[in-house]
Amino acid sequence: MATSRKRPDSVSAGAQTQAIVAKVVTMQADAGLTIAMRLPILMKGAFGDARGQREASKAVVEKVSAVMESSFAIGHAATLFWLNMAMTPLTPGALGEAAAKAAHNTLEPFSKRTRANASRLSGRRS
Template identity: 65%
Template structure:
């Protein structure tokens, strides 16, 4: 179940990221030529990536810690390591998915469903 959610999230992120890149490139090119809007967009892109990396690391650590704590508190429980790994990966991708979804919506000027 978690692995299926991970696959869905990755496919959605790929579509949103491609759309974001396509919409951002002309804006960033103008920024390289001195346009202030393009320069703000570049700064926004950079700060989003730094904060997403920080959030992603924290989310992955938290999901992994919850798994190991659950195992330590109930050592006889049946464990599906594949699901646990998928849950950690899913948690670590969420900060990036949230930003790519928001950027695709913002740059295309339309509201997108989650």
């Protein structure tokens, strides 16, 4: 009887990759919706509308805070990777898992904000 030679690491890496791709696709859809909904508000703000100017300020502050949070997350993930590598031998599965975790942690601040903006601007509640 033949036994499966599939390694658990490869299954885990595949699932993590799918999760990251799904997150990126969702972020792209939410970002497109946010841009479409925000553009008319920003145009009014360019002509002196207070709501449009607040929205522009909010957009800039959100992006700066997301970049800072994302930078911290990737630094944290890299530090954990190097500490784990110093303590345990490196395996291909561990390397893939560390890369997937770093990608997930780096994308999360942007994902959270694009989802919230799309919900807020479109009037839908999640």
